[in-house]
Amino acid sequence: MKLTTKGRYAVTAMLDLALHGGQGPVTLADISARQEISLSYLEQLFSRLRRRELVISIRGPGGGYHLSRSAASIYIAEVVDAVSESLDTTRCGNKGDFQNGEKCLTHHLWSDLSDQIHQFLSGISLGDLMQRHEIRQVADRQNRRQAEGDSDTINTERLIDQAPA
Amino acid sequence: MKLTTKGRYAVTAMLDLALHGGQGPVTLADISARQEISLSYLEQLFSRLRRRELVISIRGPGGGYHLSRSAASIYIAEVVDAVSESLDTTRCGNKGDFQNGEKCLTHHLWSDLSDQIHQFLSGISLGDLMQRHEIRQVADRQNRRQAEGDSDTINTERLIDQAPA
């Protein structure tokens, strides 16, 4: 399990797709403009996301990408894995001697941890992130209303589009 | 929150320290030999670990490093943070225009996730990792014993030194 800016870009782009995928396909050019990620870099990332069948592409005018499933059933671990292409470099020789046994021990401890992180990210979907954030935002808004004295025109702040259920 | 091989090296080295710290300080040369990490790279990592007061160095002959606290109270997130030096690059301009609002939204969603990962790793200590692994290993051993017919000399497999409580 590796977690770099590359994974962040991928998750961010997928979130953008989830947020705007309501009315038809979204072009990479749009995502590029909104998220300020270079178009060609997005192409590379989406090439992998498509191969892992996390997104579906539609070519030609009016085309673009959309999620292959609902945002609620696409998990962060899948997205990160898709672009990380982990070659599993942490393979210990397993020579059986003492020195190597020592190394294998700590290596296994790390593996355990890595598995736990992976499992953790496998439990969080794009939909979860959107929903949790929205819930928190609603709570914030209510707090602010109470503090500011129940102004009712605050609804224009709503930026989140309708996500597909 | 970033999770690269650098963090893995740091955690691995700290685990080595926790495993061998029972009888006096451990030299980086020892860790280097056991974990096959270059000595100079370890020096760089431990420079940061020391500045964050996760380890204590003892100079001169017979010197080395030991954990500043018990393994049970040093958390993975601390170790990773110490060597990652996160400069918090994900700062959005906050210009207030629509385009930027879009960017900030996904950015915040990612921040939420990052916080969750951080919190997760803040809940796991070096001691936890060692203990969980040992428990699993004991279970494995018992299973194997049952399968192999209760051989009792299997105790020599025990590689884990006594860690300071």
Next chain:
DNA sequence: GAATACTTGACTGAATTACTTGGTCAATTC
């Protein structure tokens, strides 16, 4: 004061990341 062992900083090759350029191919629109 000689040997040991950590400390610091500057420097370097290799790998990865992020991005660019310049195309090709498929679907739509006029």
Next chain:
DNA sequence: GAATTGACCAAGTAATTCAGTCAAGTATTC
């Protein structure tokens, strides 16, 4: 059916990070 749109593909490149080297130190013990 030619132009347009936007996905797809393959090099190549700049910037950054990783991992390791080298060469000074400074502190401690014998």
